[in-house]
Amino acid sequence: MAVSVREVAQRAGVSVGTVSNVLNRPDQVKATTVERVREAIAELGYVPNAAARQLRAGQSTTLALVVLDVSNPFFTDVARGAEARAEEAGLTVTLANSDESGARERKHLEQFETQRVAGVLLVPTADAGDSVARLREHGIPVVLVDRSTADASVASVAVDDVAGGRMAAEHLLEGGRRRLAFVGGPHSIHQVADRYAGADLAIAKVDGSSMVRLDTEALTLEEGMRVGAQVRDMVAAGEIDAVFAANDLLAIGVQQALLSGPHPVSIPGDVALVGYDDISFAAAAVVPITSVRQPRRAIGTTAVELLLAEREAVEGATRDHVVFQPELVARASTQPS
Amino acid sequence: MAVSVREVAQRAGVSVGTVSNVLNRPDQVKATTVERVREAIAELGYVPNAAARQLRAGQSTTLALVVLDVSNPFFTDVARGAEARAEEAGLTVTLANSDESGARERKHLEQFETQRVAGVLLVPTADAGDSVARLREHGIPVVLVDRSTADASVASVAVDDVAGGRMAAEHLLEGGRRRLAFVGGPHSIHQVADRYAGADLAIAKVDGSSMVRLDTEALTLEEGMRVGAQVRDMVAAGEIDAVFAANDLLAIGVQQALLSGPHPVSIPGDVALVGYDDISFAAAAVVPITSVRQPRRAIGTTAVELLLAEREAVEGATRDHVVFQPELVARASTQPS
DNA sequence: CGCAACCCATGAATCGTTACACACGGTCAC
DNA sequence: GTGACCGTGTGTAACGATTCATGGGTTGCG
Numbered sequence: 031m032a033v034s035v036r037e038v039a040q041r042a043g044v045s046v047g048t049v050s051n052v053l054n055r056p057d058q059v060k061a062t063t064v065e066r067v068r069e070a071i072a073e074l075g076y077v078p079n080a081a082a083r084q085l086r087a088g089q090s091t092t093l094a095l096v097v098l099d100v101s102n103p104f105f106t107d108v109a110r111g112a113e114a115r116a117e118e119a120g121l122t123v124t125l126a127n128s129d130e131s132g133a134r135e136r137k138h139l140e141q142f143e144t145q146r147v148a149g150v151l152l153v154p155t156a157d158a159g160d161s162v163a164r165l166r167e168h169g170i171p172v173v174l175v176d177r178s179t180a181d182a183s184v185a186s187v188a189v190d191d192v193a194g195g196r197m198a199a200e201h202l203l204e205g206g207r208r209r210l211a212f213v214g215g216p217h218s219i220h221q222v223a224d225r226y227a228g229a230d231l232a233i234a235k236v237d238g239s240s241m242v243r244l245d246t247e248a249l250t251l252e253e254g255m256r257v258g259a260q261v262r263d264m265v266a267a268g269e270i271d272a273v274f275a276a277n278d279l280l281a282i283g284v285q286q287a288l289l290s291g292p293h294p295v296s297i298p299g300d301v302a303l304v305g306y307d308d309i310s311f312a313a314a315a316v317v318p319i320t321s322v323r324q325p326r327r328a329i330g331t332t333a334v335e336l337l338l339a340e341r342e343a344v345e346g347a348t349r350d351h352v353v354f355q356p357e358l359v360a361r362a363s364t365q366p367s
Numbered sequence: 368m369a370v371s372v373r374e375v376a377q378r379a380g381v382s383v384g385t386v387s388n389v390l391n392r393p394d395q396v397k398a399t400t401v402e403r404v405r406e407a408i409a410e411l412g413y414v415p416n417a418a419a420r421q422l423r424a425g426q427s428t429t430l431a432l433v434v435l436d437v438s439n440p441f442f443t444d445v446a447r448g449a450e451a452r453a454e455e456a457g458l459t460v461t462l463a464n465s466d467e468s469g470a471r472e473r474k475h476l477e478q479f480e481t482q483r484v485a486g487v488l489l490v491p492t493a494d495a496g497d498s499v500a501r502l503r504e505h506g507i508p509v510v511l512v513d514r515s516t517a518d519a520s521v522a523s524v525a526v527d528d529v530a531g532g533r534m535a536a537e538h539l540l541e542g543g544r545r546r547l548a549f550v551g552g553p554h555s556i557h558q559v560a561d562r563y564a565g566a567d568l569a570i571a572k573v574d575g576s577s578m579v580r581l582d583t584e585a586l587t588l589e590e591g592m593r594v595g596a597q598v599r600d601m602v603a604a605g606e607i608d609a610v611f612a613a614n615d616l617l618a619i620g621v622q623q624a625l626l627s628g629p630h631p632v633s634i635p636g637d638v639a640l641v642g643y644d645d646i647s648f649a650a651a652a653v654v655p656i657t658s659v660r661q662p663r664r665a666i667g668t669t670a671v672e673l674l675l676a677e678r679e680a681v682e683g684a685t686r687d688h689v690v691f692q693p694e695l696v697a698r699a700s701t702q703p704s
Numbered sequence: 705c706g707c708a709a710c711c712c713a714t715g716a717a718t719c720g721t722t723a724c725a726c727a728c729g730g731t732c733a734c
Numbered sequence: 735g736t737g738a739c740c741g742t743g744t745g746t747a748a749c750g751a752t753t754c755a756t757g758g759g760t761t762g763c764g
Contacts (some may be wrong), residue, residue, distance in 0.1 A: 032425075034750050045714045050752055060712065077505065080481040081427070082750035084418040085719050088369070100462070101443045109437065113464075122478060124461045125437070127450075141459060144417040168414065251647045286651045310588050314623045316653045371720050382744045387722055397742065419720035422749050 042070035094142040095151040100127040103309040111330025132157040149337040156218035171340035185336040185349035194322040194356035195228025207272035214276025215245035254283020272302040281305030303363040318361035379407035437464040440646040448667020469494040486674040493555035508677035522673040522686035531659040531693035532565025544609035551613025552582035591620020609639040618642030640700040655698035
């Protein structure tokens with residue numbers, strides 16, 4: 031079971047040091063020796079032990095990416111971007127899921143700290159502050175993802191959610207809508223709060239417009255459907271004529287609730303609908319959903335780049351903060367009424 | 368930076384052995400000593416080093432789950448199930464993505480082998496055989512997921528894809544359809560081949576029915592759209608009156624292609640559509656899609672259970688093979704024509 | 705021929721943790 | 735009084751890989 035360098039060395043008739051050299055700097059070993067050692071490795075089916083290697087090195091070659099929801103295609107796309115860039119740098123990415131829960135997030139981060147990961151890419155929940163500080167104190171670089179932070183000392187990559195929210199609301203207002211509903215939550219998630227704030231900015235500029243807040247407990251399709259039932263009643267009562275959902279999963283859920291049941295309402299006839307993220311399902315919905323697109327892969331790759339930079343950064347220096355601009359993609363769900 | 372048991376021991380005025388005991392069997396240490404050590408740990412911000420621990424233990428407490436596509440909600444749900452069950456057993460799950468590529472799969476498995484993971488849950492690509500054999504030779508238990516294997520010595524959990532394929536085709540035939548198209552691929556993926564085979568069984572039983580194969584290169588929304596264009600022409604030409612897609616992502620893509628463009632065809636009027644997996648997006652599509660539902664979470668939890676059993680199993684004994692039955696969920700996309 | 709330079713290879717020390725054999729003081733039973 | 739035993743705690747040897755000072759052998763050159 032336990033094939034280690036020692037057995038390989040013995041079999042090849044060399045010392046363990048030489049085996050290690052064959053593995054790590056074959057150019058410093060005579061060709062015939064390399065050959066002999068390689069053969070021994072193959073014959074014995076030797077596989078290096080990552081734990082031992084890492085113990086010696088003091089650090090692993092793994093990056094951790096903690097997201098709010100693995101089931102959300104937005105995050106898996108970010109992950110793909112990160113993975114691709116990490117691979118170029120010889121690093122591996124492991125994906126973890128906080129499910130928007132601070133407790134789960136903390137648990138994962140602790141786990142990663144014991145593993146001495148090379149770095150953490152974190153899509154933070156509201157109460158991530160302490161955990162982040164702790165990681166950094168312990169020398170683990172952190173990059174905040176999808177969040178423009180107030181703390182200049184932590185690198186971050188984000189999309190301008192305030193701008194995105196504003197774009198969404200402006201688009202609805204330009205289409206003649208005046209009574210908006212914002213579906214999303216919890217507002218402790220910064221993406222949600224920012225998108226709401228952005229929409230509010232647009233509302234403030236237009237006389238006679240208003241926006242009510244319909245809170246959800248999570249950014250999921252199911253929550254969208256739940257709140258969607260309520261939205262349907264409000265539309266029927268003439269209280270609102272547009273919905274801006276904090277992400278596409280919610281928007282799809284809302285749409286599903288609106289179109290089903292005994293008294294379906296029409297989209298965009300009775301109510302317009304805008305989502306956020308522009309996941310591929312948004313375009314494929316019953317009524318294709320207008321959405322705010324974010325450069326998902328670029329967010330992932332950039333996050334890794336910032337992390338690599340972070341590893342060389344000096345203590346106390348300010349970090350980079352990349353902010354991407356989102357882009358509105360208009361579809362049938364917001365055809366002018 | 369490097370706070371280890373040694374410093375903790377020194378600070379608490381005990382030996383390193385005692386610190387280890389406080390960490391692992393606090394009941395064998397006097398309460399006041401435990402207290403003192405705990406304080407030292409807190410004061411120094413000590414975090415145990417997983418690599419050292421694992422080196423000592425010879426094995427990690429991590430399970431690896433390798434899936435064909437992280438972006439597919441089906442797999443993330445399986446992952447959630449696995450994670451939940453693993454947590455109960457004190458294990459952690461790390462998710463890896465093979466993207467249906469044998470090469471990427473192999474790379475991940477090699478990586479996991481160096482990490483001496485406690486086990487591998489594998490949704491195998493076509494050429495996984497060698498890798499699996501190798502892992503097991505090296506004492507790493509493997510459970511095949513979503514695949515009923517011919518090899519009785521490898522534990523597996525699967526859904527009866529042949530039955531599922533048959534159900535889908537029968538449903539279409541009962542609805543009066545006769546000329547089916549099967550969209551999916553590559554057929555080297557067993558899920559695809561089995562679903563096709565199942566459908567073929569149903570076709571064989573009904574006179575005058577037929578099924579053509581439209582191959583895709585992957586089970587993605589994008590591939591669905593690509594082939595969908597072709598499907599549209601065939602429908603227009605009256606060559607087919609129903610489509611069975613190997614999974615929901617493809618079905619959604621096909622639908623999107625059918626409904627867009629200059630000459631959209633009607634679903635289910637001109638052509639019926641059945642998908643597979645019953646991901647939540649299927650119900651939320653333009654025309655809600657009939658699909659074959661699989662117990663996603665149960666697949667994940669069961670896989671972990673089998674793995675736990677596997678760890679205690681004796682060499683050479685046959686393993687458990689759990690097969691779930693799928694369930695057809697009829698929706699608008701297959702209303703009888 | 706002698707010395708330096710170079711190439712290869714060696715083997716011990718090291719990383720942080722745990723297991724284990726052992727020590728120590730005290731109590732209890734016989 | 736002897737020995738067994740208990741509750742606590744200690745110290746050290748692993749685990750597997752890498753690093754690095756060291757050394758032996760060969761080569762080149764004066």
